[in-house]
Amino acid sequence: MSGSAPIHVIGGGLAGSEAAWQLAERGHPVVLHEMRPRRGTDAHQTDGLAELVCSNSFRSDDANGNAVGLLHQEMRSLGSLIMRAGDAHQVPAGGALAVDRDDFSQSVTRALAAHPNVTLAREEVDGLPPAAWERVIVATGPLTSPALAAAIGALTGTQSLAFFDAIAPIVHRDSIDLGKAWFQSRYDKAGPGGTGADYINCPLDREQYDAFIQALIDGEKASFKEWEATTPYFDGCLPIEVMAERGPETLRHGPMKPVGLTNPHDPTVKACAIVQLRQDNALGTLYNMVGFQTKLRHAEQVRIFRTIPGLENAEFARLGGLHRNTYLDSPRLLDATLRLKAEPRLRFAGQITGCEGYVESAAIGLMAGRFAAAEAEGRTLPPLPQTTALGALIAHITGGHIAAEDQGAPRSFQPMNVNFGLFPPLAQAPRNETGRRLRGPEKAVLKKRAITDRARADLAGWIDATTPSPLAAE
């Protein structure tokens, strides 16, 4: 394929490096455009490819009990350069995979620079890619340079490209106590596609509410970096602790207002405040805490939010946050193979698609590279089963998340780490050898094991179905 037109990858971070590697390994010429060191970002410190801008951890490496550990395993089985370099340069970190950041980045840089199919262009792409570039993967990350971000914003519509994420915590539906909480939409309004019972409601009495407000005010917060503090975000997404600081009644008149809802467990008692959780994915396994974006530290969020009646045992698929971040409204804009519907020669990868994290960004880069390679060869890759970690993540980004137009919010898609809530539920609850249904921690362990076993089997099937047989090649 050396005579064919090159595929252009913009951004040599976690996603772009992995995408370029997948293409090059399939025999496609690639031009990898990386603007550093000519132009820097507010977070990168070096000119190395795949630089880790903050922590040096790829998180849990447990492929049987953790969704990101499973993602590691799937990426290794698909020949990931990022995982190969991570494994080669790991440092002791218990059950996590942590790496020596400099050795890791240098090893990725060397591998790509030495690959005969890769041309490394140290330049900024400062507008939409030229029309002559037939196939492009945009992997410019959360700190995409302003000129390119402006061009993408003009193409997609400004509402579709965010510069800040305001993440409300997301809770696993099966960890919410419906003996205290209940399903109901405010005033039983059905709304588009709704039933009138679309929200989970958690009631607080006056004493619980006052204690909750005080805990928000006293809770330890994460600070903004200097360059984050200057990015405007306050319209419509104030952190809850900032609202609490404005006055004890503010939240009761905002996201925690108790009107239009009746507690079926005790209809005679009027709640002082109500926390609402809204379905977050099409599978109905995840619910987000409406209006609860926060800069509280993660451990504080868990401690404080578990004081809310019904959430005492809540398991969080992700915790809240506010960060500088450039990302698309992907469920609306991208097709199932990560192409921009409005301009399919442009494919997106990495954090700009609305995944979150080093590993997830590299994983989406891996699949973007494989989709682009197949397309250049005149083939279409069948979709990855949603039962795999890679498939679950892509399905969420390209359509699994459900929008919340009824909240008056123009968009509700927020960046997401891989987690078991993105996987379809098991057909059967796990049972022990005697056939008895399990409960508690034993059930949780076996459930994760069953989900990861199913993922491994389904990924193996997908690999078999997509690997050209040697006979067919003859």
Ligand SMILES: Cc1cc2nc3c(=O)[nH]c(=O)nc-3n(C[C@H](O)[C@H](O)[C@H](O)COP(=O)(O)OP(=O)(O)OC[C@H]3O[C@@H](n4cnc5c(N)ncnc54)[C@H](O)[C@@H]3O)c2cc1C
């Ligand atoms: C400050 C900060 C801290 C983070 N900390 C963590 C963490 O601890 N753990 C974690 O898992 N995730 C973290 N993330 C989230 C995220 O997973 C990482 O940012 C990850 O690097 C994203 O991978 P990516 O490939 O999408 O983008 P990046 O790794 O940022 O790569 C994008 C690349 O594109 C280049 N580029 C940008 N614009 C252009 C252009 N116009 N032309 C050419 N090149 C361009 C950049 O120089 C960069 O090299 C953090 C994010 C930020 C912003």
